[in-house]
Amino acid sequence: MQADFWHAMWQSGQVGFHQPDINAFLKDYWPMLGLEGSEEVLVPLCGKTLDMLWLAQQGHDILGVELSQKALDEFLAENQLTAQPVAHHAFCGYELNKMTLLCGDFFDLSPEQCTHIAAVYDRAALVALPSKMRQRYAQHLINILPSHAQILLVNVEYGDDPNMGPPFCVPEAEVFELFGHAFKIEVLAQSLGQRKGMKALEKVFLLKRNS
Ligand SMILES: C[S@@+](CC[C@H](N)C(=O)[O-])C[C@H]1O[C@@H](n2cnc3c(N)ncnc32)[C@H](O)[C@@H]1O
Structure with a gap:
């Protein structure tokens, strides 16, 4: 998906992917990462x-990365948060209590900006991208993350048209293809729901670095 697509979605308020509640899989399965709580999460x-x-309430420092300035402004306004504007190599954004929110292209995020990342939370990120970009996304994550970093990935499989999206259908086999050379992958849970009027299987994966 190109940047213009996402900017248009945010401008028109078509953000049906946004959840009004905390993701249930996150609450149920984050403890499986075995973190102390003070670590930085991407x-x-x-x-x-x-x-x-x-995640911040659990004690974590958060590094959020988002193309749309409007998304970050809405995050602050809707949660009555105040923040200082910042500029970090290729990104603008905000600094606030326990959070750095970078506005820019995820593919510009550097290993130096991720030195302290202990875990990644991906919900609706991998599945937001078409096939070629998913390969680039997975490889970029692998390149920028420290060697101990884990990933909690909430994925979705639905329909039979691989080009329909976002969200795109990302089969379990693709998750293994994209990340299996760098991570040990475990399916923690799955649940049946609906996407675009079709049956959809949401799956939660825990990815731990191969030692
Ligand atoms: C499907 S939404 C998911 C948002 C969020 N993870 C959630 O669960 O609500 C995908 C988000 O990725 C952003 N995005 C898309 N491509 C991006 C990129 N290359 N760098 C940073 N953000 C991007 C879009 O603006 C959009 O807000």
Whole structure:
């Protein structure tokens, strides 16, 4: 998906992917990462997800990355948060209590900006991207993350048209193809729901670095 597509979605308020509640999989399965709570967590393609607030409430420092300035402004306004504007190599954004929210292209995020990342929370990030971009996204994550970083990935499989999206259908086999050379992958849970009027299977994966 090109940047213009996402900017248009945010401008027109077509953000049906945004959840009004904390993601249930996050609450149920985040403890499986076995973190102390004070670690830094990367939330790529973060939108204005409330899940960042929940993660911060657990004690984590959050690094959110989002193309749309409007998404970040709505996140702050809707949650009555005040923040300082910042500029970090290729990104503008905001600094606030326990959070750095970078506005820019995830693919510009550097390993130096991720030195302290212990975990990644991906909900509706991988599945927001078409096939070629998913390959680039997975490889970029692998390149920028420290060697101990884990990933909690909430994925969705639905329909039989691989070009329909976002969200795109990302089969379990593709998750293994994209990340299996760098991570040990475990399916933690799955649940049946609906996407675009079709049956959809949401799956939660825990990715731990191969040692
Ligand atoms: C489907 S939404 C998911 C947002 C969030 N993860 C959630 O669960 O609500 C995908 C988000 O990724 C952002 N995005 C798309 N491509 C991006 C990129 N290359 N860099 C940063 N953000 C991007 C879009 O603006 C959009 O807000």
